[in-house]
Amino acid sequence: MTHTTTRSVCLKVLIVGSGAREHALAWKFSTSKRISALYITPGNAGTDELGENLPDVDPADPAAITEAAVNRKVSHVVIGPEVPLAAGVADSLKNAGIAVIGPEKASAQLEASKQFSKNFMLRNKVPTAASVTIDSPKQLAGELAGRSGKVVLKKSGLAAGKGVLESDNTEELQSFGEEVLKEDSLIMEEFLTGFEVSIFALLDGRNYILLPPCADFKKAGIDDSGPNTGGMGAICPVPTVSNGLLARIEKDVVEPTIKGLVKENLMYTGVLYFGLMITESGPKLLEYNVRFGDPEAQVLLPLIESDIGNLIDAMAQGKLEDFPLRISEKSALGVVVASGGYPGPYKKGVRVDNLPKDNGKDCVLFHASTTLSPEGQILTGGGRCFTVVGLGSSPLSARAKAYSVVPEVQFKDSWYRPDIGKKFFTEN
Known part of the structure; x- marks a missing residue:
């Protein structure tokens, strides 16, 4: 073609x-x-x-x-x-x-196999957490016996954002690990402290463009407590990410990654996500994804002012280098409305009783896996059912708009985190 x-x-x-x-x-x-x-x-x-x-x-x-x-x-x-x-x-x-x-499938291994991606990071000198690959319950028990404090266990393969456990409880870690090892290998990593940032690069097979930094909120509970989810909300841009920090992320993480992709014939046309922990010693890469995140896409896309048809055509033709990408100076904050029980067992097919009537310039509602009944009634189809995105001249005004609309999303046992973005506006 x-x-x-x-x-x-x-x-x-x-x-x-x-x-x-x-x-x-x-x-x-x-x-x-x-x-x-x-x-x-x-x-x-x-x-x-x-x-x-x-x-x-x-x-x-x-x-x-x-x-x-x-x-x-x-x-x-x-x-x-x-x-x-x-x-x-x-x-x-x-x-x-x-x-x-x-x-393509070869490059998708950067996300589909944490073992593959970790080895890629090490080969290409991308700063990341120290880790070890574990293939048996006996090896896991030995590694846990030699450690104290929190560690991170990750399922090597795809896990929809939920194949991770951070804990200092040896029994909990052993139980989680043994369950994963029934079907996959396991990565054990050192526990890093700091704050997480999501960086997305658009790739055209040769060049890249960075989008504004995002932060998502993976935990189910208030103040980032409780089990991991696929993401309960997101903010863009991130108030604590300075231009200096962005420059360091690009130099230390993005550029060696891009050079590695080219060198290893893995460069592609699409989106590359860098999941970062910003530590006292600088940015460290937690993981790659090879597509837009969810819920980050919901706060990123409304801020792209360029015609997205022109943008993907430039990507497909290898012409990003000359593309005049325009990004809004607004802020966006998204709040996910989830099914009762999520991220544990939850019901599907729940009738949605009410949705916001107006998708205006300062608020947008996005559905996730919803379906229509034969009578035209909207029904839920997943654990995370809707994302309400507020837009504003500042992060605080975007947050205020999102939370003014979230209560209008109504279905039985629905819930949402009331504190998305709050940590960025609260002094420690």
Whole structure:
């Protein structure tokens, strides 16, 4: 398929996924002057209002996605979640001559295998936590016996943001580790202290552009307590991240990563996430993801002022270096509304009783895995059901707007964290 640089050429875009991240992408693409058709597979009740959902196409089936794209003469496919990337959906689409925003299977290992990514970091001198790979319960017990204080255990493979345990309880760590080891290897890392920052780079196969820093809130409880979730909220930009810190992150972490990707023939067209802990000794990389985060995408995308059709076309053509990316000076804060019981067992198909009536300029609502009943009633379909994003001239005003709207999202046993962003405005 041939792609030209003429900005009048219309794009037909397919977004893969059903979460709030994909709704945010669909919302952003719906504002583009370049888009002539927008498809989402499988999509949700929110994306259904913006484009055509393809609910019967399996997002993790490379052949099915490729067939859907070819039949609809799609020009660009944007892959949201990690599972289709790890399954090789991008490889299949590229072989069919379709431009893809997302890495091939080989590069997707940066996220799909923590062991692979940790070895990549070490080879390319990217600062990271000291770690050891564990393959048996006996090895785990031996490692735990030789340590004191908190350690971090991570499932090596994909775990939807929940395959991590931070603890100083040996029994809890051993139990968690043994469960993981039934099907995967385990990474044990030193426990780092500081504050976490999410940095996203757009890649075009040669060059990169950094987006404003984000911070997400992974814990279920107030003050970052309780179990890990897929993310209960996010803020962008981060008030505590200075231009000097950003420059150091780029020099110490981003640049050696990009050089490593090029050297090892892993560079791709898409999004690369750097999950960082900012320690007293500087930034250290916790993990890579090879796509937009969720809920970070929901606060990042509203701040991109450039036409996203032009942006992904520049990425697909390897022309990011000359792209005049425009970012709003506003702030965004997102609050996730979750199902009762999440991140533990929860019910699906719960009737949504009320949603905010107005998606205005200063607040946007994104659905995650919602469906429509035959009668047109919106039903929940996951653990994290909606993200309410407030926009404002400052982080505080964005936060105030988000929390003024969150109570309007109503369904049985719904809940949300009341303190998203608060730690950035409270003196320790």
